[in-house]
Amino acid sequence: MIRLTEIKKTYQTANGFLCAVDTVSVQIHVGEVFGFIGFSGAGKSTLLRCINLLERPDSGLVLVDGENFMTLPKKELLKRRRKIGMVFQHYNLLQNATAFENVSFPLEIAKVTKNERRHRVLQCLQIVGLSEKANDYPSKLSGGQKQRVAIARAIVTNPKILLCDEPTSALDPQTTQTILQYLKLINKELGITIVLVTHEMGVARTVCDRVSVMEKGKVIETLDMSNETLFPQSELAKYLFINGGGI
Numbered sequence: 158m159i160r161l162t163e164i165k166k167t168y169q170t171a172n173g174f175l176c177a178v179d180t181v182s183v184q185i186h187v188g189e190v191f192g193f194i195g196f197s198g199a200g201k202s203t204l205l206r207c208i209n210l211l212e213r214p215d216s217g218l219v220l221v222d223g224e225n226f227m228t229l230p231k232k233e234l235l236k237r238r239r240k241i242g243m244v245f246q247h248y249n250l251l252q253n254a255t256a257f258e259n260v261s262f263p264l265e266i267a268k269v270t271k272n273e274r275r276h277r278v279l280q281c282l283q284i285v286g287l288s289e290k291a292n293d294y295p296s297k298l299s300g301g302q303k304q305r306v307a308i309a310r311a312i313v314t315n316p317k318i319l320l321c322d323e324p325t326s327a328l329d330p331q332t333t334q335t336i337l338q339y340l341k342l343i344n345k346e347l348g349i350t351i352v353l354v355t356h357e358m359g360v361a362r363t364v365c366d367r368v369s370v371m372e373k374g375k376v377i378e379t380l381d382m383s384n385e386t387l388f389p390q391s392e393l394a395k396y397l398f399i400n401g402g403g404i
């Protein structure tokens with residue numbers, strides 16, 4: 158379980174202090190797909206990056222499986238971070254490396270043997286349906302294929318948690334559906350807990366078990382998406398989920 162308690166993150170900007178995440182508390186259960194949705198600048202990415210401490214909160218508690226990440230020594234934190242995969246909007250692939258090499262990279266850092274690496278990389282490329290593209294460079298791949306390589310790379314170290322920041326925002330609706338189906342598969346078949354940031358209501362509807370609506374650094378409401386009929390309380394959630402508003 159991921160437990161965020163009273164997370165606060167402030168940035169110093171030219172115009173003074175900016176509170177990107179303002180006293181947010183959320184609990185994400187093992188095995189669920191949990192979403193954060195909101196307008197641009199709401200603090201979604203900042204909060205997501207607080208989970209693996211890529212952003213260190215000014216205050217608050219980050220507990221993952223009961224362990225307080227905030228007080229872990231750097232070396233231990235790096236170890237834990239390897240068990241948390243990440244997927245980004247713009248894939249962040251190495252351009253001068255093949256799909257195989259991109260997926261293999263985290264294993265090289267973890268000093269996994271060559272044989273084991275090969276086995277595991279091919280396994281992960283197969284999971285995302287890209288066995289045939291193992292030797293292709295990113296420049297030869299479509300956006301959806303690049304994101305599938307990025308997903309394979311994110312799961313290659315057997316993480317328990319996958320953090321996804323707008324994983325489909327650069328993709329067309331059909332490719333978005335394909336990527337969401339792979340994320341669902343990974344969640345169900347591999348039991349990986351997924352935390353996903355999106356500004357698209359459709360994405361939240363398709364994959365998320367629960368969704369927190371964020372506005373101006375705060376979580377204003379959390380919705381259970383398994384209910385056929387949603388009963389949003391806040392104006393923003395009503396706009397998003399009842400009126401079908403897009404952002």
Ligand SMILES: Nc1ncnc2c1ncn2[C@@H]1O[C@H](COP(=O)(O)OP(=O)(O)OP(=O)(O)O)[C@@H](O)[C@H]1O
Nearest residue numbers: 168170175177196197198199200201202203204356
């Ligand atoms: N490194 C930084 N330095 C200063 N301000 C920052 C930094 N990172 C984020 N911010 C500010 O914090 C606020 C929240 O940013 P964040 O990127 O978390 O929003 P977001 O909800 O992910 O938005 P988007 O949907 O556009 O990605 C914004 O006002 C942003 O300008």
Ligand SMILES: [Mg+2]
Nearest residue numbers: 201202203322
């Ligand atoms: Mg963002």
